[in-house]
Amino acid sequence: MTEDCSSLSKGDAAVKAHNDMDTTSQTPNGTYGSHDKKEQLVLDGKAMSLISAKRKALLYDIIDLESCNAITVKERLLMLIQEEEIPSIQSIISIIQKCRESRHQMLAKFLHQFICFTGLDNLGDVGNDLVGALLECKITDLAQQVFSKLEVRTEFPWTYFIREYTEHGQVELAVSMFKQMKEDRVAASKFTYVALLKACTKIKSLVEGQIIHSEILKVGLENDYYIGNVLLDLYAKCGSLPEVQNVFERLRVQDVVSWTSLISGYVEKGLDKDAVHCFEQMVEKGTFPDERVFTCVLKACRSIGTREKGLEVHAFLVTEELENDLIIGNSLIDMYVKCGLLLEAKDVFDSMLVKDVVSWTTLISGFAENGLSEAAILMYTSMLEQGLIPNDNTFATTLKACMIMPDREPGRRLHAQIQAMSCIRSLDAFAVTALIEMYAKWGCMEDAQQVFETMKERDLICWNALITGYSEQGEYGAVFQLLDRMKQEGIPPDEVTYLCALTACSRGDLLDKGKLYFNALLEDRGTTVTIKHYNCMVDLLGNAGYLKEALNMLKSMPFPPDLVAWITLLASCQKWGNVEIGRQAFEAILKLDETHVSAFHAMFNIYVDANMWEEAKKIEVMRLNMEAGKTRPRSSIEVDGLTHVFVVGDRPPSSFNNMWEA
Incomplete structure (x- = not known):
């Protein structure tokens, strides 16, 4: 200088x-x-x-x-x-x-x-x-x-590095730093363990978390409040409920954070009744729930369709003057929508002081899922008038409403809005996929294909939507063309793709092609084989006359055959006149549903076609006895101030003959 x-x-x-x-x-x-x-x-x-x-x-x-x-x-x-x-x-x-x-x-x-x-x-x-x-x-x-x-090197920089790597998703580096720290004989602090546990939580690594937990036990930090709550969160996110309960019970202080981890753990695991019970215990012990607890318990009520519990939680929120909280309000709307209580959902929506795009979208979704397409579209229009910008979920749910409307104009208008919006910001494939599904549902496959071709990035869901559309419209040639194109572009299929392929093969009686796809599915480690895939193969084999192979497949598959599987096989037996296998399928059906009328008709026809009249007569007697033993549905109607009760199958009394002539 x-x-x-x-x-x-x-x-x-x-x-x-x-x-x-x-x-x-x-x-x-x-x-x-x-x-x-x-x-x-x-x-x-x-x-x-x-x-x-x-x-x-x-x-x-x-x-x-x-x-x-x-x-x-x-x-x-x-x-x-x-x-x-x-x-x-x-x-x-x-x-x-x-x-x-x-x-x-x-x-x-x-x-x-x-x-x-x-x-x-x-x-x-x-x-x-x-x-x-x-x-x-x-x-x-x-x-x-x-x-x-x-x-x-003190513990301080080691902990900072572990935390930094965790925040950036480099969890393996974080764990590696801890191992180096131990090799250098640097004693970890509780902050080090907290950072490590958060790293394990981020990638849901239960084994690594358990190893860290054992280290914590060795140094006597298991009773630390902060470490205890982070452990709870780890085990809850990893779905290890026994360890969640064990850590929770050993905590000296069970505060709202602890209860939240426990309740969210139950919800994540699908134990919604336990989550609701835990919430009740929490309130009884004097711990006031926070926003996240209410959100979790409302989700639990929604999942099990518990209207009464949901109403109780809502009443509690009103008592504590918390119903106007935006996130809680949205959770209430979602809970009522999933329980089918649309009026209650609309009441909550109307009472909210502040509404965001999630509030509107949740209610639109509720109307669409319950077949109230016009109400859904009206809500969408009102949302635009309020100056809110739709998100991808809004577009997707509104398109579902348009999908079931007789009038196609609202759907096409919405398509134009989506195109305009895509010029401003990038749209998620979720919204564009809904467009493909809408046009496919209408049978407008050219429009669906055009939407597909204009997409900049196509994920597997988009491919499946278009393939499913062609399959449902019976255009199996287009299905196989898309499957070949997927292979050329290096897009790996999933279980939905395979199901579409097998369905197309089944409906097109393409047995050899179906076998190729089914074998590829079995060899594909990245996909889950379901009973629907097996049912398609049973249908393929049965339609082609390979009834023994179809029966063997039913008996050897990794899960019990369902009603669809046996009915499919029985229908094939009727087609080919196979009495023996048909009888086995019929008996299996009765074990699952002894009142299945179509099974009686199919077995009756198999015996008739085989000139086995005595057996056919027995089947008919069985069917009549079954129908006689069933409790027939009752209904009533009021005519001239009198209420008439009748059951299905009754002949109307003479007084009804002139009813329509009045």
Whole structure:
């Protein structure tokens, strides 16, 4: 720094000094020297004595850390460098802490340069704290440089690295850091364990979490409140309910966070009744639920369709004046919609002081799913009038409503709106897939194909939607063309794709092609084989006359055959006149449903076609006895002030004959 900076302002001096520092070169011993051969600053004992003598005041006298911002701190540090003044270690650590709190990247980078310039980066406390500040400011590369040079590493930087890797989804690196930490014999703190447990939670790694838990037990931190709650969250997210309950029961303090983890664990596992019971216990023990608890318990009520419990929770919310909370309100709407209580859902919606796009979309979805397509479209229109911008879920649910309307104009208008919206922002494939499904449902496969072709990115769901559409319309040639195109473009099929392929083969009597797809499905480790796939093959084999093979497949498949499987086989037996296998299928059907009328008719026809009249007569008697034993549905009608009760199959009394002539 050869030029005098005394005449410059603080800002100019800072820029000048910073530029001068950037032109310095590092010497082999780790200190820095300027290109004008200025005397090097070497921090040995003699130099430190000289610096101490020259220091006019401690840094606390020069820098008021409470009032200075990051830029001011940087400027004053530069002025100190110009005057060859080195702050005390205590002062440097204070500045590092200020840098960490402010998360100011520019200051962090300069501070790193300053500490390296003074040779303090190898000092334990300074170096360890600097790593934390650099990581807090998201400057990982510099943090790694400082960390690698540290001779003594405390628990602090290790924990920071573990936390940083976890936040960025690099969980394997986080776990690897912990293993290195153990190899270096650095004792972990509770903050280290918390960071590790969060890493395991993020990837739902139960085994790694259990290993960390065992380490916690060894060091006696299992009763720590914070660690206990993080453990609860880990086991709940991993679906390990026995361990959730075990940790919960051992907690000294069971607060709202603990209860929330327990309840959410039950909900995630599908144990909704247990979740509701747990909520009741929580309230009884005097712990007031928070927003997340209410959201979880309302989800549980929705899943099991418990209207009464849902109404009780709603009443509790009204008592506590919480029903106007946006997230809770949306959860209430969702719960009522899933329970089929649309009027109650609309009442909650109308009473909400603030509504967002989720509120509107949930109610639109409720109307659409219950066949109230016009109400759904009216809600969508009202939402636009309120100035809200639809999201992908809104488009998808409204398209479902348009799908079942006789009038196709609303659907086409919505398509135009989606096209206009796609010019402003990128639309999710979910919304575009709903468009394909709508046109496919209408039988407008050219429109569906056009939507598909205009998509920039096609996921597997889009492919399946179009393939399913062609399959349902009986255009099996198009199905196989798309399947071949998928293969060429490297799109791996899933169970839905295979089901569409097998269905097309079944309806087209393409046995050999069906066998190829079925064998490919069995060999594909990434897909789940379901009973629907087997039923398609039973249909294929049966239609082709391979009835023994079809029967063997039913008996050897990895799950019990369902009613559809046996009825499919029985229908094939009727087609080919196979009495023996038909009888086996009929008996299996009666074990599953002894009142299945079509099974009696099919078996009766099989015996008749085989001229087995006695057996056919027995089947007919069985059917009549079965129908006589069934409780026939009752109904009533009021005519001229009189209520007439009748059952299905009754002949109307003579008084009814003139009823329609009045």
